[in-house]
Amino acid sequence: MKPFALTDILRPHILALTPYSSARDEYTGKEGVFLDANENPLGSATDGSYNRYPDPYQTAIKEKLAPLKGVRPSQIFLGNGSDEPIDLLVRATCQPGHDSILILPPTYGMYEVSAGINDVPVIKVPLTPDYQIDVPSVLKAVQPTTKLLFVCSPNNPTGNLVDREAILTLLENFSGLVVVDEAYIDFAEMESMTALLDQYPNLVVLQTFSKAWGLAALRLGMCFASEELIRILNKIKPPYNISAPTQKLALLALGRVAEKDRMVADVLDQRTVLHEKLLASPLVRRVHRSDANFLLVQFDEPKAVFDFLIDHQVIVRDRSKVTLCEGCLRITVGTAAENNRLLEMLKKYAESVTTTF
Template sequence: MSNTFDLNKILRPHIISLAPYSSARDEYTGHTGIFLDANENPYGSATTENYNRYPDPYQAEIKQKLIALKNISSERIFLGNGSDEPIDLLTRATCTPGQDHVIIMPPTYGMYEVSASIHDVKIDKVSLTTDFQIDAESVIAAITPLTKIIWICSPNNPTGNVMQHEAIQTILENFNGLVVVDEAYVDFTDTPTWIQHLDKYPNLVVLQTFSKAWGLAGIRVGMCFASAEIVKILNKIKPPYNISLPAQKALLEGLDSVDKKDKMVAEILKERSSLCNMLQDLSLVIKIYPSDANFLLVQFEDAKAIMDYLIHETIIVRDRSRVHLCEGCLRITVGTKEENEVLIETLKKYQQKGVIV
């Protein structure tokens, strides 16, 4: 199989001819004037901030800042309500319910499967290898004429590792549907982003987020980078005002503080190394998997008992012990120096007592 990607061949037919909702801001994109077009309250709002006007449906100011930051044109940028929205929209645009397929590679981020299930799309699972890498040959063998999307998380959640470039490249070159590389944790690795390969692969879509390195999880904004053709489809089917005005304001402020983001990332990487070293000194730790993210996947002697103990001590980590290939593992987000030290001291107490509370 060789790549002869044609977007119209994988889109659901009615999406191609769909007339999108036309909002008031589609007819006038300026920021000044007497606005009597959208049935808004002209007197302001019952808050200290004025939120009586609808937000920019295409987030032009934000995209202008991203052009330089990501070295990409605005026509190739889609902003969604978290990364969950582009995941949902890509599924809805291409997959006919009860008919089409997507491929995921467990263990991986759970929303790919959830989104497919919501839309009654068949999920074909091709396991990662035991060292959490892509089995490209098996992925290609799993492709059928009904496969529309292949989801790849890199750095992967919950394992933390970057997927091998050659494996992703092989899939891109041998699949005529969408290959989505989710780079939510890309700021924590030295591995280059796949954004730089968009010109070469028209079927490539790259997801990133403001929730991790930028520390803006609360405003729920995700980034999607793709061909202008794909972005046009996403804009066609998204809710008209999908990013709220408060979220856009917060994001514009955040994008003016790239140095602060970089400083936070450097601190997290420093603490990741320190936390890894401290965990290695604990006898109850079996294995710490290499990480290119802001978390560690750690295998413990009795993960469930330790999880229960940590919850009792109000330290909340993520139990991944029932996830494929992650048996006996907890996923631990890298906290502040003080938080990490409290975690280690608590694990030491558990280790010394050998008692479940």
């Protein structure tokens, strides 16, 4: 394995940065007369008590989340969605206009967007036709200035798990951070890469409360990494990046793991049914295997099908112009009723085409 030292890839000024010290850094107790943060002492102009700043490090959530994920609380960073840690990782490591990140299209678009916002060049190495990592090409494309390598698994928009051995090869042969985005891991039959955090100091794992937990509106993302890197992310994040209502609701959800698991099981059942019924449609050329809560489906006439569905208020994502996704629509697995509505509209479109000819 290549030697790895976090200090070698961090921007020098980040190491020297003095972080903002909030009032809750200086006093972490729950009781007292709080005259330190210029808050409104009279309460809130709404239902509930929101006049006090929230815990800047979300301690209660991390203590409850850690045993569920098999990590230590000190290995957890919580962000405003996964987008916040993605952005912070870029800002912490990449000198604008100089350092680069490497992505594997087709993949989640925010890696490239975050790089663009920060004026960081992006190296692209496409996945193979079966949506796996072309490891030799990736390692060949890596530059001395490449600081981050993003791997989405299960991948968005293709839905498949990426070969674990390929990720391990990258971890062992890349001297920067390998960021494995596991937003959809709850729907896959594979252990999370978080189990390897202590073995690989250059591993970062992203997860989210948006998908399996059903908390997309809260915007709460999880980042698991070495304690050293977590300290850096805490150093450069906004002081109170996770609101008190979000923390309260996340804690409530963490007490209902069985409910989350039931929802995941229901989605997986519907995924199987939807996969089979889409395959039977004369409009469909291929339904790609999915380890996520969506299906990538290849149609003979994707644009026409997409427009027809939109006209009938069935909204899917057109991925037909994305690398290696030619002719494909990405379809989220809905409820049984929603999936049936989709299938009814596809049948109606097929009948209209047959009638025309």
